[in-house]
Amino acid sequence: MSILVDENTRLLVQGITGREGMFHTEQAVKYGTKVAAGVTPGKGGQSVMNIPVFNTVKDAVKKTKANATMIFVPPAFAPDAILEAADAGIELIVCITEGIPICDMVEVYRYLKNPGTKMIGPNCPGVISPGKCKIGIMPGHIHKKGSVGIISRSGTLTYETVSQLTALGIGQSTCVGIGGDPIIGMRFIDVLELFQKDRGTKAICMIGEIGGSAEEEAAHYIKKHVTKPVIGFIAGQTAPPGRRMGHAGAIISGGQGAAGDKMAVMKKCGIKVCKSPADLGQTVAKNL
Amino acid sequence: MKIHEYQGKELLAKYNVPVPRGILVNDKSEAAGAARKIGGNVVVKAQIHAGGRGKGGGVKLARGAEDAERIAGEILGMTLVTPQTGPEGRLVKKVLIEEGMVIVKELYMSVLIDRQTSQVMIMASEAGGMEIEEVAAKSPEKIIKEYVDPVIGVKPFLARKIAFALNLEGEVFKQAIPFITNLYECFKREDCSMAEINPLVATNDGRLLALDAKIAIDDNALYRQKKSFEYRDLDEEDPMEVEASKFKLNYIKMDGNIGCMVNGAGLAMATMDIIKHSGGEPANFLDVGGGANEETIENAFRILLSDPRVKAVLIHIFGGILRCDILANGVVAAARKLHVSVPVVVRMEGTNMEEGHKILNESGLNFIVANGMKDAARKVVKAIQ
Numbered sequence: 139m140s141i142l143v144d145e146n147t148r149l150l151v152q153g154i155t156g157r158e159g160m161f162h163t164e165q166a167v168k169y170g171t172k173v174a175a176g177v178t179p180g181k182g183g184q185s186v187m188n189i190p191v192f193n194t195v196k197d198a199v200k201k202t203k204a205n206a207t208m209i210f211v212p213p214a215f216a217p218d219a220i221l222e223a224a225d226a227g228i229e230l231i232v233c234i235t236e237g238i239p240i241c242d243m244v245e246v247y248r249y250l251k252n253p254g255t256k257m258i259g260p261n262c263p264g265v266i267s268p269g270k271c272k273i274g275i276m277p278g279h280i281h282k283k284g285s286v287g288i289i290s291r292s293g294t295l296t297y298e299t300v301s302q303l304t305a306l307g308i309g310q311s312t313c314v315g316i317g318g319d320p321i322i323g324m325r326f327i328d329v330l331e332l333f334q335k336d337r338g339t340k341a342i343c344m345i346g347e348i349g350g351s352a353e354e355e356a357a358h359y360i361k362k363h364v365t366k367p368v369i370g371f372i373a374g375q376t377a378p379p380g381r382r383m384g385h386a387g388a389i390i391s392g393g394q395g396a397a398g399d400k401m402a403v404m405k406k407c408g409i410k411v412c413k414s415p416a417d418l419g420q421t422v423a424k425n426l
Numbered sequence: 427m428k429i430h431e432y433q434g435k436e437l438l439a440k441y442n443v444p445v446p447r448g449i450l451v452n453d454k455s456e457a458a459g460a461a462r463k464i465g466g467n468v469v470v471k472a473q474i475h476a477g478g479r480g481k482g483g484g485v486k487l488a489r490g491a492e493d494a495e496r497i498a499g500e501i502l503g504m505t506l507v508t509p510q511t512g513p514e515g516r517l518v519k520k521v522l523i524e525e526g527m528v529i530v531k532e533l534y535m536s537v538l539i540d541r542q543t544s545q546v547m548i549m550a551s552e553a554g555g556m557e558i559e560e561v562a563a564k565s566p567e568k569i570i571k572e573y574v575d576p577v578i579g580v581k582p583f584l585a586r587k588i589a590f591a592l593n594l595e596g597e598v599f600k601q602a603i604p605f606i607t608n609l610y611e612c613f614k615r616e617d618c619s620m621a622e623i624n625p626l627v628a629t630n631d632g633r634l635l636a637l638d639a640k641i642a643i644d645d646n647a648l649y650r651q652k653k654s655f656e657y658r659d660l661d662e663e664d665p666m667e668v669e670a671s672k673f674k675l676n677y678i679k680m681d682g683n684i685g686c687m688v689n690g691a692g693l694a695m696a697t698m699d700i701i702k703h704s705g706g707e708p709a710n711f712l713d714v715g716g717g718a719n720e721e722t723i724e725n726a727f728r729i730l731l732s733d734p735r736v737k738a739v740l741i742h743i744f745g746g747i748l749r750c751d752i753l754a755n756g757v758v759a760a761a762r763k764l765h766v767s768v769p770v771v772v773r774m775e776g777t778n779m780e781e782g783h784k785i786l787n788e789s790g791l792n793f794i795v796a797n798g799m800k801d802a803a804r805k806v807v808k809a810i811q
Contacts, residue, residue, distance in 0.1 A: 213646060239647035240539055241617055245576045247544040277745070277776060292692020294744040298799065301744075301775060318691060321544045347692055350541040373695035376680075376702045377711070384676045384691025384713040386646065387541070392559045397699075414703050415696040416800035 139338025140267035140312040141287070141329070142230060142256070143206060147271045148174040150195065150204035150228065152211055152219045154186050159210035162234075162275055163187065166208070169278040171271045174202040195226035206230040208264065208273045213237035216260065217246050224255040231323065232273045233259035240386070243321040250323065257323025261386065263293035263315035274315065276300075284309015286422055287333040289326055290345035291318050291352075291385070295373060295415065299343060302419025308426065311339040318385030320349070326356035334364045341367045341426050343418065344409070348374035349388045349395040357400075357407035367425040370409040371418055372397040427643045428475045429657040432522045434621075434639030437654075441612035443605060445636045448524035457498035458491040460523040467526030470497045474516040475662045477640065478508035484518065487526060494523060519661065528630040529637075533592055534558055535606070536622040537613040546574040546613070548606065550588050554625035580610035594628075601634040616654060617647030666729060673725040675714060682707025684806055685730035685739040685768075687723070689714050689748070697742045700799055706807035709736050718748060720756035727760045731768070738769045740806040742799070745776020754785035761791050769794060769809035773802035 149166065153159040154176025164187060167173050173189050175198040182193030192198040195207070207228050211219040216235040223231050238260050250257055258265055264274015268281035280297060282304045290296040296315050303310060314329050316322055326344060333339045342364070346353035353372065360368050375397040377383050379390040390396050401411050412421050429437075435445040449460035450473070461468045472484030479485050484506045488494035498521050507515035532554035540547035550570045553561045561568055570591045574580055585606035594602050605626075613621045622640040629635065643654045660668050670677030676691065680698070684706045688694035691713045698708040710733065714726050730739055743753055753774055761770065773796040774782050786793045794809060796802035 214649065237646045239617055239650075240619060240644050241546075241614055241647065244539070244544060244546060248576050280776070290692070292690060292696075294688075294690030295692035295696050297744045298693060298696070298775070320539060320541045345692070347695060352541070355542075371696075373692045373699065375695075375699040376708060377695055377698070378678075378680065381678050381711075382645075383678065383695050383711055388691060388695070392562075414700055414800070416700060416798065416803075 139336050140270060141332040141336050141339070142265055142312060142314065143267050143271040143273055145270045147206050147273070148172050148202065148204045149273060150174060150198050150202070150207040151176045152195070152207055152209045152223065154178060154189065154191060155181050155184070156210055160186060162208070162210065163189065165278065166272050169272040171273065174204040195222045195228065199226045199228065204228070206273060207232065209233040209235060211235060213239070217242040220246050220257065221249055224250055224253050227253070229256060231255060231257040232262070232264050233257060234262065234264060234275055235259070236261040238319070240321060243319065247321055258314060259317040259322060261319045262317030262322070263296060265312065265314045267312045268310050276313070276315070280304055281313065282309035285311050285338055285340040286343055286426070287311045287336070287339040287341070288313040288343045288345070289329045289333070290315050291347050291387070292345060292373060295345055298415065299345060299418045303422060306419050306423050308419070308423060311336060318347070318387055320387040325352050327359045330356060330359060330364055334366060339366065341369065341422060343422055344368055344370045346370065346372045346400060347385065347388050348372070348377050348383065348390050348397050349385070351394065353400040354403045357404045357409060360409060361407035368409045369412065369418065369421050369425060370404045371412045371415055372400045373415070427645055427648065427658060428662070429641055429643060429654065430473045430475065430520070430659065431471065431639050432473055432520070433657045434641035435636065437616050437641060438609070438612055438636055438639055441608045441615070443608045443612060443636055444601070444634060445639070446524045446527065448522050451498060451521050451523055452519065454495055454499035454502055457521070457523060458495040461488060461491040461494035464523060464525050468494050469524045469526055470494060470501055471522045471524060472501050472506050472518040473520040473522055474506055474511070474518060475659070476508050476510035476516060478510050479506065482506045482508035482511070484508070498523070516662070527627070527635070529627045530630050531628040532625040533627070534561070534624045535609070535626045536620065536624070537610055537618070538620045540573065543573055546576070546610070548572045548574065548580070548588060548610065550592055552592055554627070558624065574610065579614070580607045582607065597632040598628045598634050605634055617644045617651050618642060619644040666732060670712070670729050673722065675712060675722070675726055675729065677729060678711040679733070680708050680710050682709045683735050683737040683810060685709045685733065685736040686742065687712050687714060687726045687730060687739065688742045689718050689744060693742065693744060697740065697799070700803040701740065701806065704803040704807045706803070706810070709733055718743065718753070720759055723753070723756040724760035724763065727764055727766065731764060731766065736768060737810040738771065738806050740802060741770065741772045742802060743774045745774055745779065748776070749778045750774045750776055750782030751778045751785060754782035758785060758789040758791060771796050771802055771806040771809060773797070773799065
């Protein structure tokens with residue numbers, strides 16, 4: 139089993155006619171994802187790799203019953219693309235775009251509360267349920283079907299974790315890259331809740347980084363609500379305070395968000411915390 | 427992106443948030459004229475991005491024009507060391523000459539993004555003039571927090587709530603309402619990531635003024651904030667970081683001697699971490715991004731090697747969609763072109779890894795190929811011993 143996406147997911151791609159959008163649509167199709175439609179305003183009626191392109195998300199949903207979207211729209215237009223998808227009743231939005239202004243995300247976040255749309259990202263690698271459905275920019279071939287759920291704020295560090303697991307013969311139920319921005323849709327807690335309920339997930343690997351307090355909140359949630367083993371790692375143990383480490387959200391500010399504090403809280407709440415990122419795979423193996 | 431106090435005050439004034447009368451001065455010869463124009467006692471304030479300027483002697487009261495000229499002469503050209511600059515300090519190139527005033531109340535106010543609620547938050551306190559982190563630690567009850575619904579913005583009722591909580595009265599209370607609503611307007615329209623007014627002061631002649639302004643603009647919004655983009659002061663940034671930013675490379679200088687080139691922010695941080703765990707010290711954080719190509723790698727290499735402390739380089743790329751053979755060719759080409767003389771450890775993973783390793787091994791250059799993260803860190807630490 140898996141969470142969020144599976145063989146029943148019917149994917150829509152917003153920005154399908156752009157270079158990135160087209161490339162990753164092709165990768166998704168090759169992986170076996172059911173790509174139902176694309177949207178690029180003004181290019182309705184065209185098709186990309188035999189996938190019909192529509193002018194609006196509403197049209198695409200009506201004609202193809204798409205229920206999830208992958209957004210490859212430049213940062214200046216991505217907030218609008220998210221809102222359009224939510225307005226059209228899409229259940230799951232995966233926004234890959236990096237660099238959306240934070241004031242725009244404040245508005246988007248507020249709007250998504252009402253229809254109750256789930257959003258992954260922005261500034262994220264996406265979500266994959268190995269062997270079933272891949273939405274995003276992660277390399278599909280490193281994954282293996284199995285029972286470890288992964289939640290992460292990082293892209294390549296998630297691939298590293300996945301590849302360690304796969305090398306040990308341990309597969310994944312679903313891998314969710316929640317994104318590196320300060321304001322994101324689904325957070326650790328939202329995904330943890332789904333993994334706890336999913337009967338196909340036996341252990342959870344949670345990869346955080348400096349900045350904010352989402353990991354601490356997740357740790358307290360885990361202590362109360364999650365009975366499955368959780369293995370954790372925090373990137374940025376050597377990061378200097380006050381500097382933004384690549385991700386918009388990765389910053390230690392006002393004495394908050396340091397890796398050491400997060401790791402201490404996580405340990406206290408019963409999470410198996412790895413100090414070294416190279417130990418993630420082995421630690422999961424020991425706790426399965 | 428941080429901006430200077432005088433720039434922040436320009437932005438505030440645009441939204442009718444009251445600030446003291448002030449004139450920016452680049453040379454001490456302009457200081458007397460500026461002080462005369464303002465009249466009475468003035469304050470001479472060093473313009474650098476770091477806080478704690480007063481403690482370092484970068485903010486001084488001048489009694490009249492001549493005094494202002496003398497003090498401006500002292501501060502301009504000084505290397506100002508504050509708790510936030512580090513021991514190397516910052517060279518002062520500009521001072522702001524501002525009207526002096528009699529302060530009857532010092533408050534704190536800031537507008538920022540609250541990550542927990544994903545909302546804009548207004549934070550205020552009667553304990554102005556001191557670091558808000560200190561107030562939060564010692565007397566959290568003195569901090570007022572109000573959250574803004576983006577649908578309605580900051581309406582007068584919310585501003586009143588804050589003003590009452592700050593125990594403001596009379597004329598100052600009346601002024602606080604537009605002060606707060608306009609401050610929010612400025613934050614939103616100028617795409618600020620933070621706007622901190624500390625202190626916010628009430629004067630003996632009944633005025634409410636932003637005596638200081640610490641404003642940062644959201645980097646992601648600079649494409650639509652052309653005016654603010656011009657506020658960028660390259661003198662305030664590390665020259666190597668400025669160079670890297672020209673190529674859209676995310677580079678942050680650290681104190682160690684192992685140069686790192688990694689794709690992805692999380693993996694780049696994790697690479698620094700594992701170097702440290704293996705007994706080494708990273709010289710930098712460098713994320714070459716997801717779409718790294720030959721050119722990016724060459725530029726990244728050049729920037730890394732321009733740091734004389736770098737004694738070895740670790741290239742750590744998780745190929746994924748970027749194929750390892752393409753990457754290896756890029757690394758070889760860049761190393762040849764730049765005549766790299768320090769040991770270079772390469773760890774790459776992903777599509778076509780074997781071919782990539784083959785290219786590195788057959789290049790005739792002295793690459794140290796690593797298998798896995800731990801091996802890479804161990805090898806690069808060993809390479810400098």
